[in-house]
Amino acid sequence: KAGVTQTPRYLIKTRGQQVTLSCSPISGHRSVSWYQQTPGQGLQFLFEYFSETQRNKGNFPGRFSGRQFSNSRSEMNVSTLELGDSALYLCASSLDQPQETQYFGPGTRLLVL
Amino acid sequence: SQQGEEDPQALSIQEGENATMNCSYKTSINNLQWYRQNSGRGLVHLILIRSNEREKHSGRLRVTLDTSKKSSSLLITASRAADTASYFCATDGGSRLTFGEGTQLTVNP
Numbered sequence: 001k002a003g004v005t006q007t008p009r010y011l012i013k014t015r016g017q018q019v020t021l022s023c024s025p026i027s028g029h030r031s032v033s034w035y036q037q038t039p040g041q042g043l044q045f046l047f048e049y050f051s052e053t054q055r056n057k058g059n060f061p062g063r064f065s066g067r068q069f070s071n072s073r074s075e076m077n078v079s080t081l082e083l084g085d086s087a088l089y090l091c092a093s094s095l096d097q098p099q100e101t102q103y104f105g106p107g108t109r110l111l112v113l
Numbered sequence: 114s115q116q117g118e119e120d121p122q123a124l125s126i127q128e129g130e131n132a133t134m135n136c137s138y139k140t141s142i143n144n145l146q147w148y149r150q151n152s153g154r155g156l157v158h159l160i161l162i163r164s165n166e167r168e169k170h171s172g173r174l175r176v177t178l179d180t181s182k183k184s185s186s187l188l189i190t191a192s193r194a195a196d197t198a199s200y201f202c203a204t205d206g207g208s209r210l211t212f213g214e215g216t217q218l219t220v221n222p
Binding site: 004033035042043045048055056058088090092097098099101102103104105106107109 | 143144146148153154155156157158161201205207208209210211212213214215
């Protein structure tokens with residue numbers, strides 16, 4: 001089976017812009033989780049989607065949003081970008097529950113200037 | 114704060130030596146997982162140990178879990194330069210995985 005894929009791999013944006021990141025889970029996996037990783041804060045949970053519904057949400061402002069499509073692919077959007085949003089954004093999929101083994105994509109590295 | 118906390122934050126050893134990393138957590142869990150991350154890339158799942166298990170092996174990896182002390186350890190035996198990476202523990206507190214801050218392991222050839 002193909003692994004988790006994320007596009008794009010690298011992005012450079014300026015403050016105030018918005019960005020959309022995409023994640024394709026492993027075939028058959030229905031749970032998709034998103035994480036933000038920065039040197040200062042480590043791995044922070046953003047949200048988790050299952051069957052097109054947001055099932056769980058981390059402690060991030062409303063500028064961070066996401067969605068999941070019927071084929072389990074997921075997107076996350078960040079509006080009104082801030083310098084502090086520069087990070088590695090990781091997507092992970094699991095069969096049904098996020099507490100199970102998660103399979104991570106390679107990440108999207110976002111730089112906000 | 115993070116559910117899991119790894120110790121030490123950084124570890125540097127010579128090839129062939131064993132590496133031990135520890136993880137402490139705060140609330141009750143159903144399982145605890147260890148992941149590896151090579152520089153700036155996605156995480157790779159290493160091993161999952163359930164709360165009713167005390168020890169688990171996978172190749173050169175040995176994981177122990179002590180639920181009474183709310184702690185786990187990851188032992189990598191006969192380390193190789195390719196083991197150089199960050200290692201994270203993750204606990205399933207609630208309906209999500211919560212990751213610790215990681216241990217940066219450097220294996221010198």
